[in-house]
Amino acid sequence: MPELAYVNGLVTPVDEARVSIEDRGFQFSDGIYEVVRTHNGGFIDLERHLARLERSATMLDLALPMPLPELERVSREFYAQSALPEAIFYLQVTRGAAPRRHTAPPGLTPTLVMTVRAITQPPPERYTAITVPNNRWKLCACKSIGLLPAVLAKHAALRAGADEAVFVEDGLVLEGASDNFFAVKDGVVYTPDTDGRILAGVTRERVLEQLAERGARVEVGPLPLELARSADEAFITSSVLTVVPIVALDGRPVGDGRPGPVTGRAREDYWDFIRRTTA
Ligand SMILES: Cc1ncc(COP(=O)(O)O)c(C=O)c1O
Known part of the structure; x- marks a missing residue:
């Protein structure tokens, strides 16, 4: 199974995933993220990571693409598709894509990107x-x-x-x-x-x-x-x-x-x- 990416609902191999060059993440770093370890096919502390994502979003007045329980369900469903038992799950939300201007237009659809990458080595000893x-x-x-x-x-x-x-x-x-x-x-x-x-x-x-x-x-x-x-x-x-x-x-x-x-x-x-x- 290849390492997978998710971009606003579309799941592809990582190297085929695309976002717009007008995405505010690319233009302004206008976004937030989480990195979650998985082990034996299960997430480590996903709920705490998503709770922090929500706090980060609040700090930047950034809308999440969906309510937290739904985001948790979508994350779990996406990860399950990868069939990688030891992985790094990455989740990023940006304010969305729009013509480049510092102020974001109202009602912009946030961009949700997730990836699952295999862990191939144990953590360093020192x-x-x-x-x-x-x-x-x-x-x-x-x-x-x-x-x-x-x-x-x-x-x-x-x-x-x-x-x-x-x-x-x-x-x-x-x-x-x-x-x-x-x-x-x-x-x-x-x-x-x-x-x-x-x-x-x-x-x-x-x-x-x-x-x-x-x-x-x-x-x-x-x-x-x-x-x-x-x-x-x-x-x-x-x-x-x-x-x-x-x-x-x-x-x-x-x-x-x-x-x-x-x-x-x-x-x-x-x-x-x-x-x-x-x-
Ligand atoms: C600046 C900074 N501090 C601390 C951490 C550790 O956070 P966590 O234990 O939630 O992975 C990270 C993780 O990326 C970080 O970027």
Whole structure:
């Protein structure tokens, strides 16, 4: 079965899918998206992802193409057609296609694009990261398709021989270019709050719930770069990566430079959850 795309109801192989050059996603990055992992033929936290999609839409005053329950049904039906048990499901909504003008005409039909791509490799065992100044806009709680700062940050990481870039502002670590950041020091797990400067990651939320279930000491709030630099462990979370240890930051080892036990347990707990929820 080929990797499939869905564009406003039309399902095709991915390389045959088309949208208009007048689409406001293409012209203005005027859209939002979600990325959902699947395992064993089932979605991981689809409801939470769609709830966030709705919050992103509200932030941009963007109409969703259909009510959320229907969007969930359409997503599930489309994914079922792919017959790919381990996949990355991508969903994007833009404000629609119209002659290029900043103001969108009223009543525009939103463009709904979905794809299903196979996952061919397990998540990485470890990552290295660099820090970069946070040069993003102020609506980082919105999962906008306008990702140029994240793209440039990833390019900078690649040039530095690292795997990921982490945004830093006012001496505080915010989040990775496409993931949330955690540090562990003296048995306490630290992660920044969802104060609008980061995306409220669905994986972050699950990991925090699991840490609470284990009775871990967790501090959600400002995470100084100095604390991250002197941490015993650090890790990132995302739907694509799940939980991945950060073993070096800006060329210096984090802790002893190896994945630590708290991170290992968080990753195992998250994968247990993945297996349970899709059994
Ligand atoms: C900036 C940013 N932060 C965090 C995340 C992680 O979010 P989630 O766990 O919902 O995949 C992403 C995912 O794409 C992201 O782009």
